[in-house]
Amino acid sequence: MCGIVGYIGKEEAAPILLYGLSRLEYRGYDSAGISVYDGGEVRTVKAAGKLENLIRLTEEGRAVHGSVGIGHTRWATHGEPSDVNAHPHVSASGRIAVVHNGIIENYLSLKQMLQAEGVVFRSETDTEVVAQLIDFYYEGDILRAVSRAVDKLDGSYALGILCSDHPDMLLAARKESPLIVAYGEGCNYIASDVTAVLKYTRSVSYMEDEEIAVVREGSITFYNEYLQQIEKPVVHIDWDVEAAEKGGYAHFMLKEIHEQPRVVKNTLSAHIRNGRVDLSDTMLTEDYCREIDKVQIIGCGSAYHVGVVGRYLLEKYARIPAEAVLASEFRYSEPIVDEKTLVIVISQSGETADTIAAMREAKRLGAKTLAIVNVVGSTIAKEADSVIYTLAGPEIAVATTKAYSAQLAIFYLITVALAEKRGKLKEAESAAIVRALEALPGQIEEILTHKEALQQLASKYFNNSSIFFIGRNLDYAISLEGSLKLKEISYIHSEAYAGGELKHGTISLIEPETLVIAVATYEQLFDKLMSNVKEVTARKASVFCVAQARNAEDAGKAAADCFFIPDTHEMLTPSLACVPLQLFAYYVALNRGCDIDKPRNLAKSVTVE
Numbered sequence: 001m002c003g004i005v006g007y008i009g010k011e012e013a014a015p016i017l018l019y020g021l022s023r024l025e026y027r028g029y030d031s032a033g034i035s036v037y038d039g040g041e042v043r044t045v046k047a048a049g050k051l052e053n054l055i056r057l058t059e060e061g062r063a064v065h066g067s068v069g070i071g072h073t074r075w076a077t078h079g080e081p082s083d084v085n086a087h088p089h090v091s092a093s094g095r096i097a098v099v100h101n102g103i104i105e106n107y108l109s110l111k112q113m114l115q116a117e118g119v120v121f122r123s124e125t126d127t128e129v130v131a132q133l134i135d136f137y138y139e140g141d142i143l144r145a146v147s148r149a150v151d152k153l154d155g156s157y158a159l160g161i162l163c164s165d166h167p168d169m170l171l172a173a174r175k176e177s178p179l180i181v182a183y184g185e186g187c188n189y190i191a192s193d194v195t196a197v198l199k200y201t202r203s204v205s206y207m208e209d210e211e212i213a214v215v216r217e218g219s220i221t222f223y224n225e226y227l228q229q230i231e232k233p234v235v236h237i238d239w240d241v242e243a244a245e246k247g248g249y250a251h252f253m254l255k256e257i258h259e260q261p262r263v264v265k266n267t268l269s270a271h272i273r274n275g276r277v278d279l280s281d282t283m284l285t286e287d288y289c290r291e292i293d294k295v296q297i298i299g300c301g302s303a304y305h306v307g308v309v310g311r312y313l314l315e316k317y318a319r320i321p322a323e324a325v326l327a328s329e330f331r332y333s334e335p336i337v338d339e340k341t342l343v344i345v346i347s348q349s350g351e352t353a354d355t356i357a358a359m360r361e362a363k364r365l366g367a368k369t370l371a372i373v374n375v376v377g378s379t380i381a382k383e384a385d386s387v388i389y390t391l392a393g394p395e396i397a398v399a400t401t402k403a404y405s406a407q408l409a410i411f412y413l414i415t416v417a418l419a420e421k422r423g424k425l426k427e428a429e430s431a432a433i434v435r436a437l438e439a440l441p442g443q444i445e446e447i448l449t450h451k452e453a454l455q456q457l458a459s460k461y462f463n464n465s466s467i468f469f470i471g472r473n474l475d476y477a478i479s480l481e482g483s484l485k486l487k488e489i490s491y492i493h494s495e496a497y498a499g500g501e502l503k504h505g506t507i508s509l510i511e512p513e514t515l516v517i518a519v520a521t522y523e524q525l526f527d528k529l530m531s532n533v534k535e536v537t538a539r540k541a542s543v544f545c546v547a548q549a550r551n552a553e554d555a556g557k558a559a560a561d562c563f564f565i566p567d568t569h570e571m572l573t574p575s576l577a578c579v580p581l582q583l584f585a586y587y588v589a590l591n592r593g594c595d596i597d598k599p600r601n602l603a604k605s606v607t608v609e
Contacts, residue, residue: 002029002087002101003073004179005196006160006170008217009187014061017071020189020196021051025598029073031086034058035097036069037167042097046086068167070160070190072099080124088162089128091135092120095164098134100127101192102156102177110152130159142166146173146212147227156353158207160190170215174207178351178378181205181213181220183234188215194237195394205232206377235377251596253397253489257582258448263402264575265441266391267409275434277416283370283386284414289421292342295322296367298330298358299346302400302484306346306372306407308477309574313411317425317571318418330358341367344414348395348403350378359383372410374403388414397597399489401582404481405444408575412437415571436569440576443566447579450563454580457544457561458587462490464515468506469496470536471519472529478574479519482581489599490589499525499532512540517581520547520555521565521573533558544584546577 003024007016017034032054033046043064047053051073058064072087088097104110107126110133115121119132133152138145142163150157156176163171172179172190182189183203190213191197194204207213210225222232249255271278295314297307307324314322325335331354337343343362347355350373359369359380371384374392381387390406416433419425461467467486469479479496487494497506499518510516516536520529526547533543537558545559550567565576589596 002075002192003196004070004099004101004158004160004190004192005072006070006099006162006172006190006215007187008068008170008215009184010067010217011187012061012065013067013069014058014064016200017069018051018055018058018061019199020191021054021071021073023195023198024073024191024193025051029075030081031074031083032072033074033086033088034064034069034071035088035090035099035162036064036066037162037164038064038066041094042090042162042164044088044090044097046083046088048081048083048086068162068170070097070099070162070170072160085123085125087127089123089125089131091131093135096131096135096138097162098127098131099160100130101158101179102175104129104153104157105155106153130157134161138163140165142169142171143212143214143223143227146171147223147225150175150210150212151225158192168216172207172213172215174211175209176353176356176379178349179207181207181215183220187217188220190215195396198237202237203234204237205234207232251397251586253399253401253586253596256395256397256402257579257586259393260402260405260579261441261445261448263390263392263406264409264444267406268413268437268440270391271388271413272434272437275431277413277420277430277434279388279413279417282388283368284417284421286421288368289418291340292320292418293340294337295320295342295344296330296335296337296362297322297324297344297346298327298355298362299324300327300352300354302404302481303346303348303352303355303407305477305481305484306404306411307344308480309408309474310344310411310415312474312477313415313571314418317415318422319424320418320422325358327352327354327358331361335361335365337362337365337367339366339368343367343369344372345369345380345384346372346407347378347380348374348390348392348400348407350375350380352380356380356383370414372407374406398599398602399485399585399596405575405578408578409437409440412571433569433571436572439568440572443568443576444579446566447576451583453563454583455587457563458584458591460561461515461542461544462588462591464492466493466509467515467517468509469494469517469519470499470502470529470532471496471522472499472525473522474570474574475499475519475522475525475529475577478521478577478581479517481578482517482519482585485582485585486588488602489585489596490592490594491600492588499529502532502535507535507539510536510539510541514541516541516543517584518543518545518559519577519581520545520551521577523548523551523570526551526554530554530558546580548573
């Protein structure tokens with residue numbers, strides 16, 4: 001959500017800032033702007049709408065001169081999307097320019113205090129309060145002014161700050177919103193995401209809460225909340241810049257769907273040794289696994305849907321009570337957890353605000369936390385008691401695909417490890433699951449070779465105004481994810497229901513030609529799901545069924561359209577069933593002319609509550 005980039009060096013800053021902002025578009029935004037010190041003053045250019053508007057206004061950066069500056073893509077929270085509300089925000093004196101990710105919860109009381117001092121505000125945003133507050137405290141020492149200002153802020157922030165009195169530096173500050181500094185040759189950078197600067201450098205430091213960085217052309221100095229100088233490790237980014245490029249695909253989403261065989265293979269291979277699941281580098285020791293009496297799985301969106309899969313798996317194979325809980329609900333539900341509860345926290349970015357808050361609440365109550373995240377150095381990765389990284393690489397499309405598949409892969413490993421250590425899984429069954437896991441990447445690859453079939457089905461159904469998904473057990477969990485993918489990128493109303501619930505109200509929504517997508521890959525409940533298919537076809541619904549190849553004949557008799565996934569172990573069907581649903585959603589959105597990688601109103605990483 002929102003994007004920050006800053007540069008200081010010898011080159012013209014504006015083109016570098018615009019390029020960095022272009023790499024952050026995937027995070028979601030509705031306006032953009034830059035501030036550059038031009039040798040006499042801070043010049044600010046802002047534009048509502050797409051980044052191309054700002055690029056046009058600045059003539060691709062050529063119209064704005066200076067070698068130090070900050071830029072921002074904004075996703076509106078306080079104040080409508082407009083030129084005035086776009087970042088950067090500049091103080092009334094014109095000295096201080098600020099870009100900000102996060103939410104200042106006490107902005108109104110601060111604004112009223114400043115207004116009482118005669119400060120005039122131009123925007124509706126909470127961010128302008130930060131710029132005006134820094135200027136209010138400024139008495140020649142910009143570092144001290146920033147320190148005094150952030151000490152007054154309640155909420156979350158990642159700040160990039162430019163002061164016309166000190167054009168030899170940028171300042172950065174962070175609390176509960178991600179921010180990095182990056183080291184170049186004769187120049188340095190700040191950014192909310194490494195993708196903004198990866199073209200220029202692979203050396204970065206991750207800022208921690210309540211730290212301030214002073215970034216100069218040839219140095220970066222870090223301070224803690226007491227303005228004591230501290231040292232920070234430098235991290236080398238080892239994934240290729242090509243991983244953040246489309247690589248010939250029409251959209252990042254399609255590219256990332258096709259990356260799933262490799263991603264799943266890499267994630268599994270990191271934890272399978274000599275035919276056995278090996279999570280010895282985590283907290284899941286045999287003694288600890290036997291002590292657990294309950295598991296709670298926390299996530300938002302697709303991560304929550306992974307948790308729904310995980311809940312079914314843990315209860316069946318590890319025989320342990322499990323519950324999937326929306327992170328935004330967990331912290332307000334007075335959860336019953338204690339030192340014998342394992343809380344599994346799932347987040348692609350590791351910066352999801354609700355998930356961070358839920359994890360902290362679980363830890364406060366005494367639970368142990370195990371994180372599944374994609375981003376090394378993220379807040380969740382650092383604060384969890386133990387972490388397992390998905391090896392998905394950067395995911396640019398807002399609608400997750402490969403990160404979701406990598407999270408599923410990790411959950412299979414956790415399930416096997418818990419079941420083995422609790423004595424609930426026989427060695428032969430464990431070996432069979434591992435063999436099936438090792439076959440998964442090739443089976444996903446096989447599904448991708450039949451994408452044209454999904455493209456044809458999408459062209460048949462893309463005009464539907466409402467689409468329903470049904471499934472049972474694991475198939476219900478996958479239906480939730482399939483429905484989410486469809487609605488978030490195609491804007492078609494879609495809902496997922498447990499098949500057994502059709503008779504309890506849902507079937508009243510079925511009209512002639514309504515599309516029902518039946519996920520029927522769970523062998524034990526295949527016949528029952530086919531009964532549900534018959535219920536909706538009797539009411540003249542159109543049915544598209546996803547089933548295992550072994551059930552092709554029966555599924556073909558019940559549904560007008562079918563897609564068959566390769567046969568696999570019953571635990572692993574979610575990893576195969578999700579792929580045709582991803583492709584179907586992609587091609588439906590393509591037929592409808594939607595902005596697939598950057599759906600309206602959505603952001604990649606939701607770093608505010």
